[in-house]
Amino acid sequence: MDWQNLKYLVVGSGFFGATMAERIASQLNEKVLLIDKRPHIGGNCHSQTDEETSIEYHTYGTHIFHTSNELVWNYINQFTSFNGYRHQVLTTYENKVYQLPINLETINSFYNLSLKPFEVEQFLKEQIGNDYIEHPSNFEEKAINLIGKKLYEAFIKGYSKKQWGCSPAQLPVDILNRLPFRKSYNESYYNSKWQGIPEFGYTAIFEKMLSHPNIEIRLNTDFFSLRSHLYPDTKIIYSGPIDSYFDYCYGKLEWRTLEFEKEIIEVEDYQGTSVMNYADEEIPFTRIHEPRHLHTERNYPDNKTLIIREYSKADDGKNPYYPLHNIKNRELVLKYRALADSQPNLIIAGRLGDYRYYDMHDTIHRALSLFNERMMK
Template sequence: MQISDYKYVIAGSGFLGSVLAERIASVLKKPVLVLEKRGHIGGNCYSETDPETGIEFHKYGTHIFHTSNERVWNYINQFTSFNQYRHQVLTTHEGKVYQLPINLETINSFFSLSLKPFEVEEFLHQQAAKENISDTSSFEAKAISLVGRQLYEAFIRGYSAKQWQTDPAKLPADLLSRLPFRKNYDENYYFSTYQGVPSNGYTAIFENLLSDPLIDVRLNTDFFDVKDQLAADATIIYSGPLDRYFNYSLGKLNWRTLQFEKQVVGVEDYQGTSVMNFADVAVPYTRQHEPRHLHPERSYTKEKTIVFTEYSKADDGSEPFYPIPNAENIALAKEYRKLVGQEKNLIVAGRLGDYKYYDMHETINRALEIFDDQIKTLHTS
């Protein structure tokens, strides 16, 4: 089929695009064209095997699937199984390793105390009261009001400043919801009911999602290079940067991107965990990833391992990973969303399209809702 023959065209083959392509093909029984500017499917969830060590890794940073959404869990399990991996993160501050998220072990170790769980709340209240904070609308103020300045300065401020390339005092308070907190010794990073890493890796999920013969995937194809060839009545599902779709007509949104440096180390286990955070601003990188730990059920080589050092960088929109949700960007994104609403047969969504920091399960849920509420409606109208 020619590009102009397709009535459904999807820009991007990450979870949003792949789920919607699968739904359109399997439920509506309609041909769908998926355009992917990269040379592989799966967006930032793409995984591959390192040829030197045989260790599978996530090319764009460690991805742990977790959800308490029964519908999402049942849906995605049609296309993969998951191992029993449970995510634990450690953080290094001033040369010492601590548990993350902040839990009772972190607090006792940091303050050289031996608090009991029932004593934690009062202790943190006393820490926070020293600052006498009344306005908790910013990320920084909210964090200090919850854990006090010392824990904030040690484990949250520096890492967040590096991660978001923004002063934490200028970030919205609701970002703090991404940082779990424990008053006991629970080391599990997520509260979610379901958790794991795909048994056969992430790429296999996308291969399964996009396997229907009605789905035509074209790699190394930029949506904007072929946009003029699309049928006038085609339904366009765009999951790229929101501002890029409108050629930055209202101004550019700010994005964060990641850079990874790979190192093969001649030991079986380099850091003992899949992700090690580095909390101090003086350390230029945010995290180190050791992907062998993501698949404890596999037998990898004992002679060597791979480690990826992650740097957070400001991005010009050419390779965006995450939105930077400060007040100015949120306001500009709202104006762009108004333009989306004025377009016929256009759906803009996903982490980049909605300018929201979705996790994988949230993106899948968004795709399922779009299919039910918008695409099926368009199909029957």
């Protein structure tokens, strides 16, 4: 490699890095080296086929593409078409199945009632009663203010404890912004204008995005193994964890990670849906994925199916998934952000670089915006 003349280095081949590399190669018509320490492209959106069942699954958990952003929708449609999948989530609590996000069906089924939408507010007000807290200071208080203690304890408390490894009373209020709640029977998980699963899977998108002759890909390549070869003029676009780039000089950010356990079951359909949450705290996993439901247009076997149990764990620094939002981490990330912003030849972003939960469309939008702001000058 001619390190001295390397103009663009992109670290990470997830949606952030792939979008940046694709734009540099095709819009700037410049050569770019894209590296990833994993043995595959696609970051956490990578998909693969299970050999025994031929069912395609998402290696790092079920991914549904959804967006209302026209720019992102037009961009991604250059590389794939989507099937007609519409996401719906169910949850099992005490051996009974309910709809999520909490909606009129969930409430009526839980309380064995037939409330009408206009009766829900008054009903919940009575349920909340004296538990209402004027100025909620954490996730638990805010949730109880919204839906009352009983629904909170059934559907949120145990699941959140498993997901975040702590009591919801220790989590910030704004986590609840990610939990939609409805007074109608609307059971669609997303409200986005467009949604679906890429017809030929996620990996095929990345193969197409990165097929430009200006892009050289090196897998199994850690940034830190080649950093010493780099020259100051090389523009680095880094989508790994922001604290790692600066050698953890201010301390380590905390993350949650996931572990997945695959099993083949000898029935055609195990759970009737792609994702089933498990709300009870005593059940060690948070969800079961059954990926055959993501592609109902395909011919999958009728005598076996693939299921994947998902477990949430504290991160050992090797496999970061979700940022852990507390004051300490928020302050830490601001300090790292200031360092990154002081270096003109460096862009750090993406879900690991920004230390933020991004959906795929947010990630692509972030990359397209940064490309326009920082690279089109």
